[in-house]
Amino acid sequence: MTDLILDAGITVAACERKSADEPITALLDKADKEGWRIWLYTAQLAEVLQKLTLNADSNIGFQHVDMNIVQFNERQQLSKFASKHHWLSALGEDSEGLNFDDPTGHGLTRAAARLGKDVKVVTDIPSRLDSGNPFVDVCTAMKQKSSLHVDFVDLKGQQDRIRSRIEHNVHKVMSHGKYIMGPEIRELEAQLADFVGVEHCICLSSGTDSLLVAMMALNLSEGDEVITTPFTFAATGEVIKMLGAKAVYVDIDSTTYNINIDSIEEAVTDKTSAIMPVSLYGQCADIDQINAIADCHGLSVIEDAAQSFGASLRGRKSCGLSTIGCTSFFPTKPLGGYGDGGACFTSDKQLADSIRQLIDHGQDKKYNHKQLGINGRMDTLQAAILLAKLHSFEDEIVRRNEVANNYSNMLFKAEEKGFLRLPKIMEHNESVWAQYTIRVDNRHKIQEILNKSGIPTAIHYPTPLYRQPALLQEEVVCVNTEKVVTEVLSLPMHPYLNIETQEWISKTLIQALES
Ligand SMILES: Cc1ncc(COP(=O)(O)O)c(C=O)c1O
Numbered sequence: 001m002t003d004l005i006l007d008a009g010i011t012v013a014a015c016e017r018k019s020a021d022e023p024i025t026a027l028l029d030k031a032d033k034e035g036w037r038i039w040l041y042t043a044q045l046a047e048v049l050q051k052l053t054l055n056a057d058s059n060i061g062f063q064h065v066d067m068n069i070v071q072f073n074e075r076q077q078l079s080k081f082a083s084k085h086h087w088l089s090a091l092g093e094d095s096e097g098l099n100f101d102d103p104t105g106h107g108l109t110r111a112a113a114r115l116g117k118d119v120k121v122v123t124d125i126p127s128r129l130d131s132g133n134p135f136v137d138v139c140t141a142m143k144q145k146s147s148l149h150v151d152f153v154d155l156k157g158q159q160d161r162i163r164s165r166i167e168h169n170v171h172k173v174m175s176h177g178k179y180i181m182g183p184e185i186r187e188l189e190a191q192l193a194d195f196v197g198v199e200h201c202i203c204l205s206s207g208t209d210s211l212l213v214a215m216m217a218l219n220l221s222e223g224d225e226v227i228t229t230p231f232t233f234a235a236t237g238e239v240i241k242m243l244g245a246k247a248v249y250v251d252i253d254s255t256t257y258n259i260n261i262d263s264i265e266e267a268v269t270d271k272t273s274a275i276m277p278v279s280l281y282g283q284c285a286d287i288d289q290i291n292a293i294a295d296c297h298g299l300s301v302i303e304d305a306a307q308s309f310g311a312s313l314r315g316r317k318s319c320g321l322s323t324i325g326c327t328s329f330f331p332t333k334p335l336g337g338y339g340d341g342g343a344c345f346t347s348d349k350q351l352a353d354s355i356r357q358l359i360d361h362g363q364d365k366k367y368n369h370k371q372l373g374i375n376g377r378m379d380t381l382q383a384a385i386l387l388a389k390l391h392s393f394e395d396e397i398v399r400r401n402e403v404a405n406n407y408s409n410m411l412f413k414a415e416e417k418g419f420l421r422l423p424k425i426m427e428h429n430e431s432v433w434a435q436y437t438i439r440v441d442n443r444h445k446i447q448e449i450l451n452k453s454g455i456p457t458a459i460h461y462p463t464p465l466y467r468q469p470a471l472l473q474e475e476v477v478c479v480n481t482e483k484v485v486t487e488v489l490s491l492p493m494h495p496y497l498n499i500e501t502q503e504w505i506s507k508t509l510i511q512a513l514e515s
Contacts, residue, residue, distance in 0.1 A: 001156070002036040002144045003115055005088060005108060007123035008044040010138065012051045015081045023138040027122070034146040035498075037160065039115070040082055043090035043107050049074060086160050088115065089167055102127065109134060120144065150492050150501050152456040153332040157496040158396075162388055169384035182380030188387050189343075195390070196320040198345045200352035203378040204359045207306040207328020208235040210342035212242065213376055214302045214324040215274070217354040220245050224273040228304075229259040230464035231481045232278040236304050237465040240276070248272070249466050251478035255424050257437075257488075258285035260480070264293050274300040279308035279318055281460070282334060282400075282434035283425055287313060287321040302326060306342075307434035310334050310397050314428045319345040324355075329386055334400065334432045335393055337382045399495035400433040406499060407436050407491065410506035419513040421487075435460055439487040440513065447489060449512035455505050458490045 004027075006014060013024045031038055040048070052074035053067075088111055097106025105128050112119040112134040120136045121128070128135040151157075159166065173182060185203055193201035204210055220226065222244035228236055230249040240247040250267050253260045259277045275294055277285035287303055294301045301322035305311075308318040309327040319325030327333075329341035344355050354371070357364055362373030408422050415422050421439035425431045437460060440446050447457050462485055466476040491505060 001116075001149060002031075002034065002146050003039060003119045004031065004036060004141055004144070005039040005041055005112055005115070005119065005121045005134075007041075007108065007121055007125065007128070007135075008047040008051060008104075009124040010122045011040055011044070011048045011078075011081070012055065013124070015048075015052060015077045016055065023142075027138050027142055030142060036144070036146065038085040039088040040085060041088050041090065041108060041111055043094060043111075044104065047104075048078060052078060086163065089163075102131075105131065105135075148454065148501070148504060150455060150497070150505065151494070152458060152490075152492050154494045154496055155331060155336070158389075158392075158494070161496075162392055165388040165391060166385060169388045170381060173380050173384045179380050180377060182383070184380050184383035184387060185378060188378075188383040188390070191387070191390055192343060193345065195393075196317045196325070196345050198320040198325070199347040200345065200349065202344045202352060202355045202359065203383060204342050204344065204355075204376045205378055206340040206376075207304075207326065207330060207333075207342040208239060209359070209374065209376040210306075210326035210328070210344045211235060211239040211276075211302065211304060213355050213358040213374070214326050214344050215239060215243055215245070216358050216373075217324070217351050218274060218300050218302070220273050223271060225269060225271040226274045226276050227259075227264055227267050227272060228276040229278050229280075229481075230466050230476070230478050231257060231461065231484060232280060232304065232465065233306070233461065234465065234468060234471070235306070236276065236278055237468070237471045241471060245273070246271075247465070247471070247473075249464070249473065249476050249478060251480045252484065254480040254484060256283060256285075256426060257281065257484060258283065259290075261286055261289045261293075264290065268293075268297050268299075272297065272299060274302055274323075276302045276304055277322075278304040278306075279311060281423065281437050282308050282311050282432040283423075283429050284308055284311050284313035284318050284321065286426075286428075291322060300324070306330075306333065308334075308432055310393060310432035312430040318432075319343075320347075323348065324351060329382070334396070334434050335386065335389060337389070338385050339379070339382055341378050341382045341386065343378075396495040397432055400493070401431070403493060403495065403497045403502065404431070404433045404436055406502050407506065410502065411438070411509070414510050414513055419510070433493055435490040436493040437488050437490045439484065440489055441487065443487060443489050446509070446512045449515070450505075450508060453508045455508060456492060459488060460490050461485060461488075 017025050056070050094107035094110045097103045100106050108121050112121050121134045122141045123135045189201040224245040225248050226240045227248045231252045237247045248267050250263045251260050257280050279285050303322045303325045305318045305325050306328035311318040325345040329337040358373040359376035362369045362371040364370040464481045465471050466473040
């Protein structure tokens with residue numbers, strides 16, 4: 001990714017450019033074509049406006065005009081230009097060059113270093129150009145090399161779109177200083193509960209802890225059996241074993257990769273206490289049918305919705321479908337923070353109260369530890385970031401679905417030829433596309449070719465849980481899972497993946513499959 005910061009004079013030239021043959025126009029066109037990011041330094045806002053007004057003033061000459069209107073027009077001009085680019089924050093450290101000859105140049109240098117090691121500042125000031133890196137003129141900036149680049153999940157691109165909201169929220173927490181259980185936690189819980197359509201949301205430290213405390217609140221312990229899927233991330237099986245309970249693994253449906261509903265009933269014994277379906281890759285397991293089985297046997301249902309927050313089943317949101325819904329806000333999840341985080345959802349007040357206690361060392365009031373708990377609270381800073389991200393989440397769900405449709409349209413012919421299997425979403429589901437996962441025969445070779453072309457891929461997951469050393473159950477064999485773990489391959493997936501990049505990924509994949 002190429003990042004260029006425009007010095008004040010260049011920003012002014014960019015705002016005022018009139019003809020296509022100006023060097024700055026060529027630079028901006030190239031940046032646009034290559035997907036380079038252009039930054040304006042907030043510490044130069046006043047300087048840019050002043051220069052714009054001075055230029056306008058000298059163009060007007062001796063005519064009588066209202067300067068308020070001139071200044072308004074200049075602000076509009078800057079605002080229009082800036083709306084297509086990014087504002088780069090000035091921080092306190094940028095002012096540490098006050099003893100130097102060029103404090104602003106010092107600030108620009110600090111800001112550029114913060115943004116990344118290859119970031120350049122495009123300037124027209126000779127003394128800055130003389131001082132060398134990071135300063136370059138327009139012609140040198142044009143020569144920046146760009147390469148086709150794709151991230152498996154592009155968190156930077158998302159951050160660019162919501163940067164000012166994130167900065168606002170983070171600074172608010174730094175000002176009030178309530179780093180543990182600050183007001184952002186309750187605010188986030190209210191918004192998330194509303195989003196899902198349940199009465200209670202409890203934010204906590206991770207997706208893993210959300211599963212752990214959900215099970216603790218349901219009093220699951222040694223001797224209990226929990227029916228679940230072996231085709232999932234380790235956390236699902238880990239928490240069951242951690243509490244001394246036994247995971248009873250039921251095979252998956254090889255179309256959705258979620259637990260095979262038809263096999264659940266036969267796995268129920270008199271020790272079964274709960275069913276823990278996983279809504280894998282962003283598509284809900286059929287929790288309605290699972291609830292019906294659970295009701296017949298008096299069992300609880302915990303949805304492991306770590307990958308499906310934002311998805312829907314028959315119009316109802318994931319996390320609000322069962323006794324307790326648990327999710328993860330790991331950074332690469334559909335709604336991800338900037339660190340670990342998770343949440344439990346329920347409409348049962350007693351369970352909600354218990355979970356609140358459990359994540360706070362089992363306290364019902366200060367220093368009264370009513371039950372054995374953990375430190376499972378979410379950090380206020382994490383809640384502040386998630387609040388900023390939640391704003392664009394609905395839009396991102398739409399984008400994720402568009403990206404998935406694009407892949408499917410680009411790859412369906414390869415599926416018809418039998419080269420791969422595309423993901424299938426059931427009619428009653430709306431997926432949030434945590435992953436776009438295909439199935440291929442010669443996975444190792446395909447992955448190698450994609451990797452060599454610079455296309456990152458991932459395998460979710462290579463081993464059934466019952467064959468993981470820490471979760472070993474040698475007697476278990478789930479036939480569908482055994483096959484699927486050798487074939488699944490996840491392609492880059494995020495809401496801001498553009499069509500050109502998807503075409504490149506699909507073309508490279510098809511070539512690899514045909515070779
Ligand atoms: C299905 C599933 N369950 C549980 C978790 C655990 O979430 P966390 O990483 O937030 O602890 C994950 C995270 O990858 C997951 O994918």
